[in-house]
Amino acid sequence: NxxxxxxxxxxxxxxxxxxxxxxxxxxxxxxxxxxxxxxxSFYVKEAIYIDKVLASPPGTLSATGRTGYKFIFPTMNRYSNSGYDGAIDAIIKKTNGEVLAVAQNITRDSFGTFVEFPFGPPPVITVELVKHGTTDPYVAGQQVIAQMVMQNNRSRLIVLEEKVNDNGTFAGVNATTNLVDYFDFL
Structure with missing residues (x-):
């Protein structure tokens, strides 16, 4: 409006x-x-408020046949209570374990670095969340992995969200919200 x-x-x-x-x-x-x-420009979901979304446009792909990502993690520690408040890195891997990219410096309030890589089958990728600059999970003793589906020739802004199971304990991270689906970046 x-x-x-x-x-x-x-x-x-x-x-x-x-x-x-x-x-x-x-x-x-x-x-x-x-x-x-x-x-x-903002995105609102239960207990999430991301301000100035249009100030963080998705990255520009360098060529066709590629896919790109930026991540933000507004719910970090909501359910995990990890005690870690630093930046997070997202290690993006194929299902066979091959590392495709590492998005760095993801925080509650700002998107991390833009990463892009070639699109290739199978389109399913895993995103492992670790403490910045390490391979240590941000939740001690628990590997935190989200699955995503790559899209060819698309750059995405992904909102990472901690999720909880029925008994109220931390159950991992969801990576399904893509802000590019909600905003027109000029």
Whole structure:
């Protein structure tokens, strides 16, 4: 949506993003006449708020026949309680164990580095999440792996989400939300 405001006496204009069902304020923005035009782009899902999505466009593929990824991990430690708060790396592998790429410096608030590699069958890949610069899982003593399906000639922005099983314990990571499906990056 596009909104226009008139500033009176240089007073700021506040905008709040509110959960319509609960009335909870998810995020607030303040606009002033010093910077009167701005773009708000965000992704919201239960207990997830990713701000300024359009400021992190997907990477540009260097050639046809390739696939590319950037990751963000807003739910890190929500269920795992690993105690690790540093950056995460995603080791992307084929099902036979061949390493295709390593996306580095993934955090709760920002996308990690862009990685691209040749598309090839089978399209199923695994993403192992480790402490930055190591091969140590970010959850001590537990290998954390998500499966994904590659798409040829596509660059993706993947939201990593910790998941929980029925008894409330950490059950791994989901990597199915692709923000490129929700936003138009110019």
């Amino acid at each position: 596009e909104y226009k405001f008139v500033f009176f006496d240089h007073l700021p204009e506040n905008i709040s993003v509110v959960n319509k069902a609960t009335g909870e304020v998810l995020h607030s923005y303040t606009f002033t006449d010093e910077q009167p035009a701005d773009t708000i």
